[in-house]
Amino acid sequence: MAKLWDKGKNTDAMVLEFTTGNDYAVDMNLVPADILGNIAHVRMLHKIGMFNDQELDTIEQGLIDILEDYKQGKFEITPDMEDVHTAVENALTERIGELGQRIHLGRSRNDQSIVDMRLYVRDMLLQVTVAALDCADTILHFARRWWDTPMPGYTHTRPAMPSSMGLWAGAIGEQILDDLMLTGAAYAMMDQCPLGSAAGYGVNIKIDREFTSGQLGFARVQNNTLAVQNSRGKFELAVIQSCQHLMIDLSRAAADIIFFSQPELGFITIPDHLTTGSSIMPHKKNPDVLELVRAKAADMNGLATSVASMLTGLVSGYSRDLQLTKEPVIKALDITLASLQIMKRMFEGLEVNDKKCVEAFTPDLFAADAANEGAIQKNIPFRKAYKIVSENLDKMQMGNPKLIFKSRTHQGAPGNLKVEDAHKRLDLHRLAITHRIKTGDEVIKRLLTKTSQGGQDKPAE
Template identity: 40%
Template sequence: MKLWDKDGVGVNELIEDFTVGDDYLLDIGLIPYDVKCSIAHAAMLNKAGIISDGESEAIESAFKKLLCKYDNGDFVIKKSDEDCHTAIENFLVAEINDIGKKIHTGRSRNDQVLAAFRLYMVDKIQSLCNKGKYLTESILDFAYKHKTVLMPGYTHMQKAMLSSVGLWAVSFAESFIDDIEHLMYIMGAISKSPMGSAAGYGTSLDLDRDFAAKKAGFASLQVNVLYAQNSRIKYDLLVIDALKQMMMTANKLASDMMLFTTSEFGYFSLPSGFTTGSSIMPQKKNYDLFEIMRGKSSSLNAASNQIFSIGNNLVSGYNREFQLSKKVIMDSFKTADEVVTLLAYVFENIKVEENGLSAAVTEELVATDKAYDLVKKGMPFRDAYKLAAEGIKYGEVIIGTKGLVKNRISIGSISNLGIELLKKRLDCIWEVSTKI
């Protein structure tokens, strides 16, 4: 039975198909979070004297039974249910009769879905950050292992200055640390409970909303009951844009790997199991994973625009369009999870092609260092710059790279990658996140 059905007339099948869409299928993923919020809601009703201790215990017991069915794959949401909230309440009524009918007191599906989906997003962010931390640590381990292997650094896609495999890798590690820190901040920002806000205008019942927020595991309470609804797309957009930042890092890494694994560069390679082939060219080994990674990462830009467009120009209060953001968010989390997991696997298997890198480290990469060498002897930089340029022009052997590496000791440079500093920063972020 639909929760809003008053006269048994029902809804036209075409209308139901259109308005429900695949929402009832997506909602399977929300069941644990809805149950958690519903148990907290029942406790709030009990605290307010609306349901008895015995009724509260019966409700919690029924919810535990529901979760067992869910864990075993036996809990089904039908299209006629529209969503998990209806299916859950119908289950409760079937299990504990009239007691089950009391669970919706002081709530609306508006705040019910909002609470469940926020806990879902918080959980998914935490899971993604766990995997991001593992990826970052894998990159830092890779960087340390290959910290002395030199490679060209590029600007404008042209050889520019001396770099190293370690320097290149750590640049991505620090970027992912920024992404994780940003995600953690967003996790705290959205972990605000809308419970008790009902349809968006509160109720005439004396409900302890702060109690329910803590019981459900939210970091804090969203105070204004109307803003609870108005913030839905806003919070969704905060999440999607934070995911987009992480995928921007992944996109650049994938682009570098596509370039540096070509035969023209030959800096890195991966085992054959990471490549695909061609149906016509027998020699081909294609790194399709990085191409798909770039495409999937870019899809989050479209997701961000989609979320913004769904929420733009809506009046205050709940709007049914909100439902459409759910799939976009869920798909985006899936993409980010896949990409981060795969990249960790990549860094555990990259082969550094030292011969190719050594051949690429040519004399022009140290032209700036030659200029600085002259500066150290008292020559003005602009004069030293011109002399170094002349040396390159006439093909002079300028300066050896071995000594230059030792000279680059400022933090973040080739000989001082700052790996331990970044590990400490990552650990510090993690300590803060556990408090959230």
Template identity: 35%
Template sequence: MKKMWGGRFSKKTDLLTDDFNSSISFDQRLYKQDIKGSMAHARMLGNQNIIDPKEADLIIETLEAILLDIEAGKIEFSVSMEDIHMNVEAILTERIGDVGKKLHTGRSRNDQVATDMRLYVKEIVADSKLLIQNLVLTLLDLAEDHTDTIMPGYTHLQRAQPITFSHHLMAYVEMFKRDMIRLDQVKAITDTLPLGSGALATTTYPLDRHAVANELNFAAVSLNSLDGVSDRDFCLDFLEAASVLMMHLSRFSEEIILWCSSEFNFITLDDAFSTGSSIMPQKKNPDIAELVRGKTGRVYGNLMSLLTTMKGIPLAYNKDMQEDKEPVFDSYDTISICLITFAKMIKTLTVNKEVMKKSAAGGFSNATDAADWLVKHGVAFRDAHEIIGKLVFFALENNKSLDELTLEDYQNISPVFDDSIFAAIDLNTCVNQRNIIGGPAAEQVKKAIAFNRQWLAQN
């Protein structure tokens, strides 16, 4: 097939060059964005009388038909046409002849592909936000059921202070909210139309770039044509946002993997979201969480891949930038399947409340509350810290928890203690006395759940 750019060449390209140079195997995903951009461009060309308005109408009508045919699976793309842009234009010209050749007036594939990618990123940002929102709603529903489910909170993976399972879940709600905000920022950075930048220096035709921007729902047009065709910051921003999102999912996955182990037994995963062993019949493996954790590295790799590609490219467009698409496509596909599957896994898990509570009681997680009791009874905090440290040491030697010690045991270490210490170190008291904004008290967590439901409705 004749190359659309072949006029300057006297020799056919090698078949290997065609294969190596072609991007249609992956950029065909952009067919909808490419056609929408071409329709807006054609309409503007007609309105500006750069081409005959009737010819513009014919181009638009034919592009609409091509779009329908692609979606119906009636069109097979050609490697010799290299990319989605030239494939669509070739099909257009095949159907309406020389009129189709007028579509490319006043534009280049350089600003065309930049426009396609921006349209695509805006769409996947919106889709990704919806998937995160679904996960957050799942977490809020689960948190609502467990505002009184006590578990140990950890630092250094050592039991630290008692919290609730609800409070723990709400920490991830905050992370995923930031992911949604980050995606909004990606959309804002992406929301600039480069079409009209041409190859690098705009065009002599009187284009109405704002009309095209309005039709394609862009907030602004690019103000420098060199930057317009060579900017891929918006792709990097999406990949960075996807990487941080996957980091949050991976941290959560790690905790799920720990919690469903025999050593923790805090939760039980539903059979539908677990797998077995080919040799050990007793096994029930958290493969979904492990795969999410593993795929995080894949998304990180996509970010590093494009950063490395972009770091040495001079202005303006270079063919290296063809490598922007697959990292974005793959990262979107990866975060989508991870978010969908992860939400279903969370929705179906079983919480082992008594195991969680017993673990909180057995790890001296109420030691800080015992120290606080002393402070409220006139003991300096550093002295209180030392006294409770001695109590913990004594309890460990006697294989007891703090609430299993007698008042005599307490008073042997400090005469300040009286029997009200036992109410103070009760796990329910420890949790619910932390009744300030951001705390684990049931009242505060319920307020946070209500606030976040409202926040989701507005975002």
């Protein structure tokens, strides 16, 4: 199998094996993106006169056929091929002859690899965003349903102040929406076309980078060709970090559910179908799903650290270190997508025990309330009122948990959660993401329709 960099000299087999690593397997994720990038590139070469109409038609058909083979499980990348770029170009050459070897003109595997990752990551970030919106929607509905169920609030895992099931769940839903600001920023970074940067220093051909960018539906061309290369890995790190924030919030939610559902508290019950069992203890109903979400959040921290460490100290331009930044971001996106989907399922099944939530209240949960009330009623400094309460904790009177919804009515408190405002934010996010997905689908449809059949025609606005 010919390598794209083959100069006719023998390379040590151990060197080839070591430098390839598992890149060939990782790159199976990138086959559709590589084919789309190839189609856009050859259309640009056709536009500047490097291919005639018949040649373009032959190349486009060959690439479309390879994609169809991939979808049917008939296309594979083997270790001797090294990567997706070699595999696709060689497969194309086998189909259409020497013409297939001409598609690399004005391009390097460097910018080809970057565009593959950006196309792949853009699509995956849209999927993650949809999953995050679905998860947040479910959690916010849970908050609205149980908004008036009082429960103890905890600090340091110890009872602290009156809270509510709605406040707890609403917090998780809003945190996920906040996380999507970072996801959006990561998407914007990835939504820049790198093609034409070649190995970081441009090419001596009058290529049309704006045309290629438009074909692939990017928001803009990433201008400076060296900046394109230097952004490799760094943009991937931003994506991992956006996933990291989502996973931190899912991990906390998972830990909370484990804590609240333990038999000693029993505020929440995890239904049997969302638990697993023990090989020795017949009675066990284990929250394995939640424990694995916690573990996967920790794994995410490792992925971010790994990529950041790879980038530190690199000189400008491409270094082979950057090959290893692909797999962590692919794994991060897979982890986040699966975790959002399973946590949505978890919140759909959770059962709340109102009685146990109320029974868990003790007089000292109202100590801070008593200090506030004492300071106001006696017109004394809060610090004095605090001391009076602290010296009389054994005399504290039990408050009515249900009254917290009348005493805590400022914005965001248990009695005024404004869940409807969070839902409005969610709906705006969903409207934007729906439009972005529709636009992306149209781009792919045009790329997979041959130019001779109107593939480069843009739909009417």
